[in-house]
Amino acid sequence: MTLPSPLTVLHARTLTLDDPCPEAGAVLVGGGRVLAVGTREEVRALAPQAQVRDHRDLLLTPGLAEAHIHLVSYGFSLEQLTLHGARSVAEVQARLAQRTLTTPPGTWIRGGGFLLSELGLSEYPSAALLDEVSPHHPVLLYSRDLHLSWANSAALRAAGIHGGTPDPEGGRIVQPLGCLLEHASGLVEAAIPAPTEAQYLAAARAGAADLAARGYVSAHTMAFEPPEAPRALQALADADDLPLRVWACLPHGRLGLARELGLRRTPGGLFQWGGVKFFADGALGSRTAWLHAPGYADGSGTGIPLDPPDLIREVGRETLELGLTPVTHAIGDRANTEVLDAYDHLRPLAEQRGVRLRVEHAQHLRPADVPRFRGLTASVQPIHLQADGPMIRDLLPQLQGLSYAFKSIQAAGAVLAFGSDAPVAPPDYRANFAAAISRVDDAGERLAPAEALTEMDVLRAHTRGPALAAGWADEGVIRPGARAAFTLWDRLGGHAQALVL
Numbered sequence: 001m002t003l004p005s006p007l008t009v010l011h012a013r014t015l016t017l018d019d020p021c022p023e024a025g026a027v028l029v030g031g032g033r034v035l036a037v038g039t040r041e042e043v044r045a046l047a048p049q050a051q052v053r054d055h056r057d058l059l060l061t062p063g064l065a066e067a068h069i070h071l072v073s074y075g076f077s078l079e080q081l082t083l084h085g086a087r088s089v090a091e092v093q094a095r096l097a098q099r100t101l102t103t104p105p106g107t108w109i110r111g112g113g114f115l116l117s118e119l120g121l122s123e124y125p126s127a128a129l130l131d132e133v134s135p136h137h138p139v140l141l142y143s144r145d146l147h148l149s150w151a152n153s154a155a156l157r158a159a160g161i162h163g164g165t166p167d168p169e170g171g172r173i174v175q176p177l178g179c180l181l182e183h184a185s186g187l188v189e190a191a192i193p194a195p196t197e198a199q200y201l202a203a204a205r206a207g208a209a210d211l212a213a214r215g216y217v218s219a220h221t222m223a224f225e226p227p228e229a230p231r232a233l234q235a236l237a238d239a240d241d242l243p244l245r246v247w248a249c250l251p252h253g254r255l256g257l258a259r260e261l262g263l264r265r266t267p268g269g270l271f272q273w274g275g276v277k278f279f280a281d282g283a284l285g286s287r288t289a290w291l292h293a294p295g296y297a298d299g300s301g302t303g304i305p306l307d308p309p310d311l312i313r314e315v316g317r318e319t320l321e322l323g324l325t326p327v328t329h330a331i332g333d334r335a336n337t338e339v340l341d342a343y344d345h346l347r348p349l350a351e352q353r354g355v356r357l358r359v360e361h362a363q364h365l366r367p368a369d370v371p372r373f374r375g376l377t378a379s380v381q382p383i384h385l386q387a388d389g390p391m392i393r394d395l396l397p398q399l400q401g402l403s404y405a406f407k408s409i410q411a412a413g414a415v416l417a418f419g420s421d422a423p424v425a426p427p428d429y430r431a432n433f434a435a436a437i438s439r440v441d442d443a444g445e446r447l448a449p450a451e452a453l454t455e456m457d458v459l460r461a462h463t464r465g466p467a468l469a470a471g472w473a474d475e476g477v478i479r480p481g482a483r484a485a486f487t488l489w490d491r492l493g494g495h496a497q498a499l500v501l
Helices: 040-046 071-077 089-100 127-131 153-158 185-189 197-214 228-238 252-260 309-321 333-353 367-373 383-395 397-402 406-411 429-438 455-461 464-470
Strands: 007-015 023-030 033-038 051-062 064-069 109-114 139-143 148-151 171-173 179-182 216-221 245-251 271-279 325-330 358-361 377-380 415-418 485-489 496-500
Touching (some): 064 415, 064 464, 071 197, 089 127, 089 139, 127 153, 197 216, 197 228, 197 496, 216 464, 245 252, 252 309, 309 333, 377 406, 415 455, 415 464
Parallel strands (some): 064 216, 109 139, 271 325
Antiparallel strands (some): 023 033
16 A cells, blocks of 8 residues: 555554454554554554654553533633532632622623532522622623523623513523523523624634643534534634534524535534534433432422423434434433433434434433433433532432443443533543542442443543544544544543644
């Protein structure tokens, strides 16, 4: 064969994730592709003039992938007020008061990362608590799961929200005023000045650069963002300024426009439209995850269903006809049942189109639903187990055994694809390794220890799994023809460095 030039030989202990040759000592790369894999002697003989990079003290694997992130929102969050780790309302107030000192009066302050349970709250907090430290800035703070927001009075006034404002469809305005659940947050978001095109580009660049610096080579960005967000990523890709390969999702409400534009799955390049996003329910921390009876142990009900199963089934069929992937957020056990029911109707068409249906999160399951994950992608986030463990014991004691049931759904025949849901949680693969293997939560207790995975399981779920979910035959594996996108490790699950040639 004719070899492209220049050529590079990588010397490293290599885990290929390619069954015929699971380990190797060297990889030959040229033209952005893997050309050969084998021993150092075998590869050197193929290209004796190639440049050699000696990484024999490191471990080489397929490149890390982040399978669930809101990439541009994550980029914006890097400049926003962080409330991760806040353990009381007083701590939230202190952090907010500090931010007001450097923010001009009247300017919006946005932030997030708190959990009601970590703040020691059993009820939703009021706007008055934020007014105490920020009367002159409109404030909107998001819970860690992004399914609840907490606004001060200035923000509510700007949005025209008062005690008599009716709940929007798929949302709830909590009384006394302050918290907004699900789609109700959009009422306040609509009052915030829209970022400029330059700000979107800067956020896209910041989010992508942060991921690449952490060792990631690709990302799946979800659709819970304005259309300007993926547009900014496309602009970076067109300018050859995107350090990651990106698989992007449309919200299902924009599928009609996509059809008119002739949008279909078009692999190639660093930016690709691939999925269409649905939301079956909310989230655990906001008490909006959709549950089977008896629901939440604190008596707060059975959650909030969002996109109806009939809509998922009908629009999911249109999605598949375009060769795109239905991607559905489902956290509660009832939500997962309903999504699996809808997907049963879609399976024949999905198989015909060569598309793997996706469930995002799949956090709480009934035993009868586990086998139904066969052939699906379970896009899951082990890092969330750490904060959710104590809440699960308090709120969902009946579902502990099959919460974050990674081993069971993998054994049922699902492809695991790991991510973080950033900015809900930081895109920290080390936390995913730790949570999936140890099952230890923030209280120091093990949640469903029988669901623990091995290091190699986690590596596959952070590399090959996302590639299969995106339909990328050339990623998540090291073999001839694959993309030359790798991660170098000091040890598996330790420090990582992206290497894209």
